[in-house]
Amino acid sequence: MKKVTIGFIGLAFLLMTMNLAAQEVSTGSTIAVTDTESGKVRGYIHDGTYIYKGIPYAKAERFMAPTKPDPWEGIRSSTMYGPVAPLMNPTTSVQDEPEFVFDHDWGYPNEDCLRINIWTPSIDDGKKKPVLFGSTAVDSLPDQAKNFLPQMERI
Numbered sequence: 001m002k003k004v005t006i007g008f009i010g011l012a013f014l015l016m017t018m019n020l021a022a023q024e025v026s027t028g029s030t031i032a033v034t035d036t037e038s039g040k041v042r043g044y045i046h047d048g049t050y051i052y053k054g055i056p057y058a059k060a061e062r063f064m065a066p067t068k069p070d071p072w073e074g075i076r077s078s079t080m081y082g083p084v085a086p087l088m089n090p091t092t093s094v095q096d097e098p099e100f101v102f103d104h105d106w107g108y109p110n111e112d113c114l115r116i117n118i119w120t121p122s123i124d125d126g127k128k129k130p131v132l133f134g135s136t137a138v139d140s141l142p143d144q145a146k147n148f149l150p151q152m153e154r155i
Contacts (some may be wrong), residue, residue, distance in 0.1 A: 023047060027079065034123045039072040043118075044079050050120045054082030058114040066114060082115030083108050 026032070027044035034041060036055060043052035055078050058066035084107040120131045 029075075032123070033075055038069050040075040041078040042075045048121070050118075050123050052078040052118040053080055054078055054115045055118065056082070056114060057116045059112070060114060062111060069114075081107050081117060083110030083113045085109065085113045086111060 023046065025044060025046050029042070032043040032045050032050050032052070034043075034050075034052075038056065041052055041055055043050055045051070055076075056069035059069050060066040086109040118131060121129055
């Protein structure tokens with residue numbers, strides 16, 4: 001039984017090491033910096049994909065129509081997901097073990113949750129390209145709110 005357990009642990013360690021070696025992440029004060037309508041953002045590069053998380057695309061008071069986000073000075077860090085909309089029954093009341101296995105993060109709730117996440121193959125070649133973006137609120141937004149989604153420069 002000990003040989004099987006040691007073999008399994010060794011195999012798991014080998015697979016984890018191979019997976020970590022295949023993933024390259026680049027970040028820094030001047031890496032993956034680009035402009036939006038509200039100011040500059042800094043993301044990171046993962047396996048050649050530029051990733052920006054938690055970029056404000058609008059702001060709104062409770063039960064009011066959204067408006068453009070406040071502009072910011074300097075470079076805004078956009079390396080972490082922004083807040084998620086508060087829920088009556090939080091989705092965080094799930095089983096711990098499956099969440100650990102899939103490294104899932106439900107985020108933190110806050111009413112200031114009009115944020116967008118963007119994945120793109122490059123930002124500085126001047127060509128149009130596919131861009132994947134995600135937001136918990138985009139699909140449920142009224143049409144006038146969708147006009148406030150940020151326009152990434154040169155994408």
